[in-house]
Structures are given as C-alpha cells and as structure tokens.
Amino acid sequence: MNLPLNSLLDRQDATENARYNMVHQQVRPWNVSAERLLEALYTVRREDFTPPAQYSLAFMDVEVPLNDDVNAIENGECMLQPRVEARMINDLDIQPTDRVLEIGTGSGYSAALLSKLAQDVVTLEINPELADMARENLADADCTNVNVRVADGSKDTLPEGPFDVILLSGSVEVLPQALLSHLKEGGRLAAIVGQKPMMRFTIVTKQNGQTTTKTPWDLVVPRLQGFATAPRFTF
Template sequence: MNLPLNSLLDRNDTTENARYNMVQQQVRPWNVDDNGVLDALYTVRREDFTPPAHYSLAFMDVEVPLSDDALAIEQGLCMFQPRVEARMINDLEVQPHERVLEIGTGSGYSAALLSKLAKEVVTLEINADLAEMARENLTDAGCTNVTVRVADGSKDTLPEGPFDVMLLSGSVEVLPKELLSHLKDGGRLGVIVGQKPIMRYTVVSKQNGTITTTEPWDIVAPRLQGFATAPRFAF
C-alpha cells in the first residue's frame, strides 16, 4: 500500500526527531564528544540495522535482541544501547587512515559507525546467520570499506592484521592478551572485561613495545562467545 506523501513526511520527521533525541539525550551526556562519532550517529540509520520485529526499540536506551529467541540478549545476540556503542568507539579515537578489527558484528551497526571513521573495517561474527544479516545491512547502507567474515575471534587466525584499532563488541571475563600481537605499535584495543556485577570498559594501548591499560567506565554487557573464562576458586 502506498502511503500519502504527508504520512511519509510525518514518519520521516518522527524518525529524525527520535535520532536527534538519541544523540542529544542519551549519547552526548555519556561523554561522547568526538565530532566524527556524533556525525556518524546522525548519518548511519540505526533503524536499518534493527530487526523489523524490534523497530520500536531502535532509538531507545535498551539492548535490542537480534533473534526471536527469548534468551537472545543473554546469549549476546543483541545490539548494545546506543550510548554504549558510541562511547566504546569514541574512547578509541579512530583516525581516517586506520584499519579496524571488530569482533562481534551483530547486525553490523557498530561496523557501520566505524566505517565512517576509519580507512577499512574487518568485522568477525561467529554466528553465520548474523553475519549474513550484517552483510546485507552494510551493503544497503553503502559501507563499501567493511568486510564481514564468519569466524571465532577468540581462536581463528587474523590474516588481515595487524590493526591500528581492535574493538570487541561484547564482554569477556579476562583480557584476551593473545590479541595484542595483532595490534600495531600505536594501536588501541577496546573491550569490556569482568564479571557481574562489575565489568569495566578497558582500553589497552601499545606504544614502543609498552602496554598501557586504562579502565575509563563501568558497564555490564552480554558475553562474546569463545573467549577464556577466569579461574574459579574451589575448596
């Protein structure tokens, strides 16, 4: 059914107002101040990376499930809150000449944001169905500098490396130090590390062979699959 022009205009206005409010009321107050990131949030259509069944959640401050499974979020099959995705990228200070690796593609939204900031993005997704969804979403969005690969980022080789920036779009129990060998000198790795109720976004920087770690903020987030767990104490 073709909608009247006025209805289409009203729908567009409503969507753009929701996008504006997402950026101004959720994202910016969360210390997201990189103009490139803010511009990307306005130009990348988050709703196009949101499953149709959950379109109403596209601009809300909630995790959005990427499948119909009731445990989708618990299993890590979700989009993070917009402020979390934006702050993770913001704190990595991605530059236009840099190559980025993302682990945990999901629907492709974070990769799309990264594509506006970096020269090239390689994103790995362990779930083949999500990887295909992300490819379609990224193609439709015109993100020609993004490659989606079905892979387990915790175990598989990374032939495209080394990278200037690495982002894990999900949490892990312990810092995956094995990934640091794929990070260029001057590079940064961003990942949420810890166990409930305390997890911290951790930025690891490599400079002249020296590793520096900062933990700028706390957040609890769903797990990435495959990564090592912390040792458990036993009597």
C-alpha cells in the same frame, strides 16, 4: 496500500526526532564528543540495522535482540545501547588512516559507524546468520570498506592484521592477551572486562613494545561467545 504523502512525512519527522533525541539525550551526555562520530550517528540509519520486529526499539536506551530466541540478549546476539556503542568508539580516538578489527558484528551497526571513521574495517561474527544479516545491512548502507567474516575472534587466525584498533563489541571475563599481538605500534584494544555486578571498559595501548591499560568507566553488557573464562576457586 500506499501511505498518503502527509503520513510518510510525519513518519520521517518522527524518525528524525527520535534520532536527534538518541544523540542528544543518550549519547552526548555519556561524554561522547568526537565530531566525526556524532556526524556518523546521524548519517548511519540505526533503524536499518534493527530487525523489523524490533523497530520500535531502534533509538531506545536498551539492548535490542537480533533474533526470536528468548535468550538472544543473554547469548550476546543483540545490539548494545546506542550510548555504549558510541562511547566505546569515541574513546578509541579512531583516525581516518586506521585499520580496525571488530569482534562481534551483530547486525553491523557498530561496523557501519567505524566505517565512517577508519580507512577499513574487518568485523568477525561467530553466528553465520548474523553475519549474513550484517553483510546485507552494510551493503544497503553503502559501507564498502567493511569486510564481514564468519569467525571465532577468540581463536581463529587474523590474516588481515595487524590493526591500529581492535574493538570487542561485547564483554569478556578476562582480557584476551593473544589479541595484543595483532596490534600495530601505537595501536589500541578496547574490551569490556569482568563479571557481574561490575565490568570495566578497558583500553590497552601498545607503545614501544610495552602496553598501558586504562579503565575509564564501568558497565555490564552481554558476553561475546568463545572467549576464556576467569579461573574459579574450588574447595
């Protein structure tokens, strides 16, 4: 049954209010100030990257499961909180000429934001079903400069590289040193590194053959699949 015009307009207004509140109450207070990114948060429709069953969570400050598995969030098959996705991208200072690699595509939302900021994006997803979801979402959003590939970012080859930016959209126990070889001179790699109860957002910059590391803020997010774990002590 078709909804009356007034009902459709009310729904649109509610959605835009929710988007506005997401940006101004969640994202901006988390030190997200890049104007191009803030514009992308308005133009990329987050609700279109959210599974229909979870639509009510699209603009909330929560992790959103991407399938019906009760362990979806624990397994990293989720959208991160809007403020987390935005802050990671903000702190990478992405330029219009940058080539970006994302590991952990999920529904494609972060890749869509990246596509508005960078020259092109390669995004790797280990789960083929999520990769298919992301391709469809990105095509619907007309993100033509994004290539979704089914791959394990912890070990598969990266023929599209090297990259100006590498973003891991999830946490790892230890910084994946092998990925640094895929950075261009002046490139930046960002990952959330560590174990509960504290993980650190980590940015590694490659300059003159050397790397510098910053850890500007802390948080805990689900793991990316496939990456190495830290050594465990045994007695």
